[in-house]
Amino acid sequence: MSGYTGLYDQCDQYWNTSAAKIYRISHKTAEAEAHGAEVVDENGRRFLDFACSYGVFLLGHTHKQIVAAVTEQTLTLAMRPAGTRHPSAIALWNALQPWLPPSMSGLHFAHTGSECSEMTLRLISHRSPDRRRIVVAENGYHGKTLAALDIMGQSGHSALFGASPAEVVRVPYGDAESLNYAFQEPVAALFLEPVLGGPFITVPPAGYLQMARDLCDTQDSLLVFDEIQTAFGRAGEMMECTTQGVSPDLLFLSKGLTGGCAAMACVVSHERLSETIASLPEEFGNPRAGQPVACEAGVAAIRVIEEENLIQRARESGAYLRERLLAVTAPYPEIILDVPGKGLMTGVKCAHPGIELMLLMGMDKQNIHLGYSLNEAAAHPVLRFYPPLSVTREQIDRVADALASVLAEVAARPAFMRRFMNWFTKHKYGFPDWLYKLA
Ligand SMILES: Cc1ncc(COP(=O)(O)O)c(C=O)c1O
Incomplete structure (x- = not known):
């Protein structure tokens, strides 16, 4: 895995400064390998991929x-x-x-x-x-x-x-x-x-x-x-x-x-x-x-x-995923405004971008990747749940259960902290570089 050493410094220097900032804030590691619905990072940590690069890996990875x-x-x-x-x-x-x-x-x-x-x-x-x-x-x-x-x-x-x-x-x-x-x-x-x-x-x-x-x-x-x-x-x-x-x-x-x-x-x-x-x-x-x-x-x-009859499966899994997301988000109407979507094109509509960031970071700790918005400036961004079409009920259950516990954590945080995260998200590219390196 040594090729990954210093990757984000190089990303910062040669390719994409704002992406490097986001990676540092979210402690994101590099993807080293991926199969089916699973992604393995540079340290061997395994994630369930419910982002699929915003829908690109529709059939899972390396089918x-x-x-x-x-x-x-x-x-x-x-x-x-x-x-x-x-x-x-x-x-x-x-x-x-x-x-x-x-x-x-x-x-x-x-x-x-x-x-x-x-x-x-x-x-x-x-x-x-x-x-x-x-x-x-x-x-x-x-x-x-x-x-x-x-x-x-x-x-x-x-x-x-x-x-x-x-x-x-x-x-x-x-x-x-x-x-x-x-x-x-x-x-x-x-x-x-x-x-x-x-x-x-x-x-x-x-x-x-x-x-x-x-x-x-x-x-x-x-x-x-x-x-x-x-x-x-x-x-x-x-x-x-x-x-x-x-x-x-x-x-x-x-x-x-x-x-x-x-x-x-x-x-x-x-x-x-x-x-x-x-x-x-x-x-x-x-x-x-x-x-x-x-x-x-x-x-x-x-x-x-x-x-693999994936259209039918996507309809059924999509209905199940939305049902589970609706159930786990229902107790938090001040945080999650809606669960919009159709089929497996769905997600949770957040009260503000700071909520999206907190949920994203919490789910990441649970080894789950979701599709988040970077620069779209949505007032109420939908944190996207885009699994591969072959997603199983067990995988959906794991993600819905993880979301339930992350939502409970976020809801328990003081309101000023949620407001701070919102302010921080809006200004995420505006801090000096050394601060991102400390993150
Ligand atoms: C609906 C839609 N149209 C067009 C595009 C642009 O595609 P590309 O990024 O390949 O230029 C995207 C990319 O996400 C998209 O989602």
């Missing part, structure tokens, strides 16, 4: 079937040259296709979710250059990149697509009236997560996605569903939009797509966009993405979901 598929493809042909195609991409399409809404006909690769957004913004500029308005949900998340085309020195490339659509209108998630209002002006596209994720987990009211579809249809606007977090069983369905019978024009997939064994994302497009996509001056996707090894990971992940 044997996916690792075997990746290994075999790596030994055969891991990568192909940019711009060429490989049968693995077709195999992935064939595996995905039965789970998609009707009439989805195109598969366009990327490496990250942010890239899916970038590609889509390019498509929008090309399709409706006169429409500037993009409607998104408040607290939605579609990536963090910033306009690479704008700084492209080869002006021919940026000239092909014109300016990026700039007028972004944010509407409260799930609110029909605000959504209607946003469509008073011509809308180029509406981006929605079928269940709002991050530390804001919110299930929309029934009919919201269909209403979004209808509004887009009245104006010939593009409807984009970002299922990067919800799909592949996280929210208890293979695809949320398919289950609700609403076809988007574009669908984003990533995270669980490869069971966490390769970085890959894709945009799936409806057949009504085929001509527009074909008329793009450059490829819609990233010609370097969709490598054979990533596609084979995707095929294997979908097979695992099917063969």
Whole structure:
């Protein structure tokens, strides 16, 4: 384990100062090995992983079937040259296709979710250059990149697509009236997560996605569903939009797509966009993405979901997890405001970020990893419980029992201490470095 010595000093110096601060405050160690729902740290300490990197490790860590598929493809042909195609991409399409809404006909690769957004913004500029308005949900998340085309020195490339659509209108998630209002002006596209994720987990009211579809249809606007977090069983369905019978024009997939064994994302497009996509001056996707090894990971992940009946299991385990979380949090309404979610996309909504931090630290002492918010500045963050879909009742019980004892400890602390933790969380990056090293 000697390679881990000084890791956080190096993290501080070379990569990510704020992450190093968080690691020091929370006494976080580095993950050295992981299998199934268990993570082993640099000191050999074992954790139950109910964070799964915010949903990436949907099928648990190092699933044997996916690792075997990746290994075999790596030994055969891991990568192909940019711009060429490989049968693995077709195999992935064939595996995905039965789970998609009707009439989805195109598969366009990327490496990250942010890239899916970038590609889509390019498509929008090309399709409706006169429409500037993009409607998104408040607290939605579609990536963090910033306009690479704008700084492209080869002006021919940026000239092909014109300016990026700039007028972004944010509407409260799930609110029909605000959504209607946003469509008073011509809308180029509406981006929605079928269940709002991050530390804001919110299930929309029934009919919201269909209403979004209808509004887009009245104006010939593009409807984009970002299922990067919800799909592949996280929210208890293979695809949320398919289950609700609403076809988007574009669908984003990533995270669980490869069971966490390769970085890959894709945009799936409806057949009504085929001509527009074909008329793009450059490829819609990233010609370097969709490598054979990533596609084979995707095929294997979908097979695992099917063969292990993981969607049904996620629904049942999700219902059980929420039932247990509701029961253990009920005595503490001043600390936990709600247990929102659907399927295994759930968590506890904390009265303030200081509570989230205290619960996180308490659960860490009990050897349990949860998904916490770092920089989202949520007033009432949802501390996320995102176990692998194969989670067992015993594992859920262990986590719920641990939460019960941590909540009792937190509730017993004086109110001023809880307020201090809230103040501390808000200023967590603002202290001198030596203080974090003491922590
Ligand atoms: C719903 C959603 N969309 C987009 C993204 C951005 O993906 P990436 O971090 O791969 O760029 C994320 C990342 O967490 C996400 O959860």
